Amino acid sequence: MIPAAFDYKRAGSAEEAISLVGEYGEDAKFLAGGHSLLPLMKLRLAQPAVLIDIGRLSDLSYIRDAGDHIAIGALTRHMDIEQSPLLGQHVPLLAHAASHVGDPQVRHRGTIGGSIAHADPASDLPATTLALGATYIVQGPTGTREIPAAEFYLGFLESALAADEIVTEIRVPKMNGAGWNFQKFNRRAQDWAIVGVAAWRRGNESGIGLVNMGSTPILAVSVSAAIASGAAIDDAAKLAATDAEPQADLNASIEYRTHLAQVLVRRALTAAS
Template sequence: MIPAPFDYVRADSYDAAAAALGEHGDEAKLLAGGQSLLPLMKLRLATPAVVVDVSRARDLAYVRDDGGVLAIGALTRHCDVARSADVTAHAPLLAHAAGSVGDPQVRHRGTVGGSVAHADPSADIPTALLALGASYVVRGPGGTREVSAADFSTGFLETVLAPDELLVEIRVPSARGEAWGYEKFTRRAIDWATVAVAVQKRGGETSVALANMGSTVLRAAATEAALASGAGAADAAAHADEGTEPAADVTASAEFRRHLARVLTKRALVAAGR
C-alpha cells in the first residue's frame, strides 16, 4: 500500500516549517516521525496534498532541565526520551511511557510531539503527560502560547492546534522523587492500549489519567476527588470510569474497558504507593 500522491516539503527547522505551513495552509500536514500519520496515509484515511517533513528539525529535538521544569523539544524521539537521564530523573513516568510506545522500530522514529499532536486517546505519551500536568508550547504566526495537557485535545485525533501552528515544546514540571504508576493493558505487546492508566503523585496530590476511555485522554476526576478526600486505592479506583464514555471495538466492549479502568487504576495507585 502506498499513500495518495502529495507534494513533499522538507523543513529542517521551526522557521522552515512555519514558512511551509504559512504557504500551504490547511492543505499541508506536518510529518514528524510519521509512525501514526504514514499508516493512515497508506490506508488513505489521510490524504494531505502537501506533507511538511519536520522529522529532522534539530532545533526541536532536545531535553533540557529548565530549572524545575523539564523542557522537551516536540521532535524528540520516544527512544531518546526513554533513555534520557533528565527525563528519568524528573519524570520517570514519562520515560517509562515512552519506552512502551509501539515497538523499538517505532520508538526509533516516532516523536513525543508527534504523538501529542496526533491526539490518539489510546496513546501512551499524552496519557503520561496529562498525569504529569504538562503543558504544550504552541507557536504560530500569532505568537507563542502555552496550552495545558488537559485542554489540548478536543476530540478523537483533534487538537487546539490551528493549521498554521506547531507544537514546539513539551514542558513538564519536575516530579523528581515523586511516586508514579503506569498500567497498560493490551492484547499483544505491540498493540495500542486497550486501556491504560497513569498515576503521578506530586506533593500530597495524586493525578490519574486514562487512555482509551473516551475520545481524548482523560483525567479520572472522580478517583482524584475520592483520593483527595482520603479514600484508599481500592475505593478510589472504583470510581475510575465515572464520567467516561469508552468506545466498543474489536478489542474490547465498553463495559470491559470500564472494568479495566477500575482494575488498572487500583494497580497504578498501589504501584504509586497509595
C-alpha cells in the same frame, strides 16, 4: 498500500514550516516521525496534497533541566525520552511510559510532539503528560503560546492546535519523588493499549491519566478527588471511569473497558503509594 500522490517539502526551521503551511493551507500536513500519518496515507484514509517534513528540525530535539520542570523538544524521539537520565531522575513516569510505545522501530522514529499533535486517545504519551500536568508550547505565524495539557485535547484526533501551528516544546513538572506507576493493558506488546493508566501520587496529591478511555486522553479527576479526601484506593479506583466515555471495539466492550480501568487504576495507585 500505495498512498495517493503528494508533494513533499522539507522545512529547515520551525519558522519555515509555519510559513510553508501558510502557503499550502488545509492541503498540507506536517510530517514528523510519520508513524501515525503514513499508515493512514497508505490506506488512503489521509490524502494530503503536501507533506511538510519537520523531521529534521534537530534544534527541536532536546531534553533540558529548566528548574521546576523538564523541557522536551517536540522532535525528541520516544527512545531518547525512554533513555534520558534527566527524565529518569525527575520524571520517571514519562520515561517509563515512552518505553511502552509501539516497538523499538517505532520508538526510534516516532516523536513526542507528533504523538501529542496527533491527539490519539489510544497513545501513551498524551495521557501521561496530561497526568503529569504538562504544558505544551506551540508556535504559529504570530508567535508562540502555552497550552496546558488539560485544555489541549478537544475531541477524537482533535486538539487546540491551529492548522498553522506546530508543537515545539513539552514542559513537564518535576515529580519530586512522587510514587508512580504505568499500566498498559494490551494483547500484543506493540499494540495500542486497550486501557492504559499513568498515575503518580504524593500523599493526598495524585494525577491519573487514562489511555483509550474516550475520544480524548482522560484525566481521572474524580479518583484524585477521592484520594485527596482520604478515600481508600479500592474505593477511589471504582471511580476510574467516572470522567471517561469509553467506546466499544473488537477488543473491549464498554463494560469490560470500564472494569479494566477500575482494576488498572487500583493497581497503579497501589504501586504508586
